[in-house]
Amino acid sequence: MFIDTENILKLAIRTTEKPVSLPHFKKFILKSPYIRQVAFIGKAIFDLPDFVELIAFCSQQNLSLIFGEVGPTSIENIEALVKYGCVMAINIHEGDPNIQKIFDFQSKYCLPVPEVNLIVKSDVKRTPQDSLSDTSYAFYNLADDTREIACLNMLEEPLVDYDGSLLGCWQNPDKKHPINLFDLGMEKALNTKHYKSILKMLKTGKIDTSCPCARCPIFVSLLWANKTIDVRERVMDK
Numbered sequence: 001m002f003i004d005t006e007n008i009l010k011l012a013i014r015t016t017e018k019p020v021s022l023p024h025f026k027k028f029i030l031k032s033p034y035i036r037q038v039a040f041i042g043k044a045i046f047d048l049p050d051f052v053e054l055i056a057f058c059s060q061q062n063l064s065l066i067f068g069e070v071g072p073t074s075i076e077n078i079e080a081l082v083k084y085g086c087v088m089a090i091n092i093h094e095g096d097p098n099i100q101k102i103f104d105f106q107s108k109y110c111l112p113v114p115e116v117n118l119i120v121k122s123d124v125k126r127t128p129q130d131s132l133s134d135t136s137y138a139f140y141n142l143a144d145d146t147r148e149i150a151c152l153n154m155l156e157e158p159l160v161d162y163d164g165s166l167l168g169c170w171q172n173p174d175k176k177h178p179i180n181l182f183d184l185g186m187e188k189a190l191n192t193k194h195y196k197s198i199l200k201m202l203k204t205g206k207i208d209t210s211c212p213c214a215r216c217p218i219f220v221s222l223l224w225a226n227k228t229i230d231v232r233e234r235v236m237d238k
């Protein structure tokens with residue numbers, strides 16, 4: 001099974017802990033010509049000293065960007081979110097003074113992007129039932145709707161950590177990850193034995209303890225429901 005990365009156009013980068021290293025990220029993008037969209041998840045990306053250079057570089061490479069959360073940041077960084085026209089959407093907390101600054105820059109540059117989505121603080125009181133985690137007994141219904149199941153992210157929009165560690169999907173429970181996407185590039189990383197063994201485990205339902213899925217409640221739920229997922233067929237051949 002060969003994973004043809006020409007069809008994988010999106011990448012998500014988790015920057016909840018730290019920002020990416022710009023040279024490392026640039027090197028990876030330059031050898032991954034098929035990527036068209038990068039989503040940065042987590043506000044630590046705004047701690048990058050070269051944030052404006054990051055946006056300018058992505059604009060030169062014709063990449064569309066999404067920011068999952070805007071953190072406290074400089075006016076130069078807020079201006080860059082608008083000025084280069086490559087940031088398609090941002091999520092920002094309701095009441096953040098940067099919202100008005102973004103609208104002001106949109107007027108200045110006559111640009112309709114980025115789309116500004118508000119993160120609204122919820123006043124809804126949580127019940128113990130609401131706070132059941134994915135690791136609680138509620139696991140049994142996690143694979144109810146396999147059209148939206150997190151495993152599809154493995155090829156739809158692979159997730160890496162800020163340092164390039166390849167997580168694959170949002171539910172990966174492991175702390176150590178043996179593949180570095182930024183070092184290997186998309187094609188080599190997704191065609192490693194380890195990554196393909198994860199896809200194989202999902203397809204066959206046979207447990208391989210070297211795979212993160214062996215420790216994931218979603219896989220337990222698939223087993224419980226007697227389901228398997230051929231991620232490659234679902235994502236690449238649709």
Ligand code: SF4
Pocket residue numbers: 150151154169170171172173212213214216217218219
């Ligand atoms: S079963 Fe594996 S691929 Fe699916 S969500 Fe869990 S860790 Fe990710």
